[in-house]
Amino acid sequence: DPVSAFGGVLICNRELDGETAKEINKLFFEVLIAPSYSKEAISTLTEKKNRIILQRQDVNLPKKQFKTLLNGVVEQEKDHTIEGPELMIPVTARKPSPQELKDLHFANKIVKHTKSNTIVLAKNGQLLASGVGQTSRVDALTQAIAKAKSFGFELGGAVMASDAFFPFPDCVEIAADAGIEMILQPGGSIKDQLSIDMANQKSVGMVITGVRHFKH
Incomplete structure (x- = not known):
C-alpha cells in the first residue's frame, strides 16, 4: 500500500x-x-x-493482556496460538497444494493480529490486501478485494483467510467469483456445510482449523 x-x-x-x-x-x-x-x-x-x-531486542512476550472499560479492566490470556499446515483440515473435494498451504499459514498469521472482522488475501508468500475492522464479514471481504485490485494484483490463484467462521455461504461465493482458489476458516458455525457446499460448487478448496482468533 x-x-x-x-x-x-x-x-x-x-x-x-x-x-x-x-x-x-x-x-x-x-x-x-x-x-x-x-x-x-x-x-x-x-x-x-x-x-x-x-x-529490535529479544523479549519475553506477556501471557496476559488487559482491556480497560468504563468502570474496570478485563483480563484475558493473549492469543499465542498459530495453526500450522498440519492442523488445516481439508473439507472440500479440492485439496490445497504445498504452496497454498504455505500461503494459508502466512495469511492466518496476519489474520491473528488484525482487528476483527478481518479477511486476508495472499499469494506466493505476499500479502495482497486485507479487509479489517468491519462489522460485516462480507464488507471485510469486499474491502480486501477492492484494495487488491486497486494495487494491480491478480487474484487468480490467491488464498483467503478469515479470523472467524462463515455463518452464510456468501463470502465463499464472492471470493470464488473474484478468482480466489483456497480458503481457510476456523469452522464452528451450525451452517458450516452451506459454505463447504458452495466451495465445492465453485471448485474452490477450503480448510478448517478449529481455532477462532477474532481479535477485538
Whole structure:
C-alpha cells in the first residue's frame, strides 16, 4: 500500500542490508526497526533527516493482556496460538497444494493480529490486501478485494483467510467469483456445510482449523 505506507513504520525480522535500504529510501518511512543493520544500510538510511532507526531486542512476550472499560479492566490470556499446515483440515473435494498451504499459514498469521472482522488475501508468500475492522464479514471481504485490485494484483490463484467462521455461504461465493482458489476458516458455525457446499460448487478448496482468533 504505497499511500498508507508513506511516513509509516517498517519492521524487519532479519538484518537490513544495503540493497533493502535503497529500496526503503524510495518511499519515506519515519521509523525503522530491525534486529541488526549492515554498515551500508546505516549509511543509506541516515541520509533521511529525522528518521528513527531502532534495533529490535529479544523479549519475553506477556501471557496476559488487559482491556480497560468504563468502570474496570478485563483480563484475558493473549492469543499465542498459530495453526500450522498440519492442523488445516481439508473439507472440500479440492485439496490445497504445498504452496497454498504455505500461503494459508502466512495469511492466518496476519489474520491473528488484525482487528476483527478481518479477511486476508495472499499469494506466493505476499500479502495482497486485507479487509479489517468491519462489522460485516462480507464488507471485510469486499474491502480486501477492492484494495487488491486497486494495487494491480491478480487474484487468480490467491488464498483467503478469515479470523472467524462463515455463518452464510456468501463470502465463499464472492471470493470464488473474484478468482480466489483456497480458503481457510476456523469452522464452528451450525451452517458450516452451506459454505463447504458452495466451495465445492465453485471448485474452490477450503480448510478448517478449529481455532477462532477474532481479535477485538
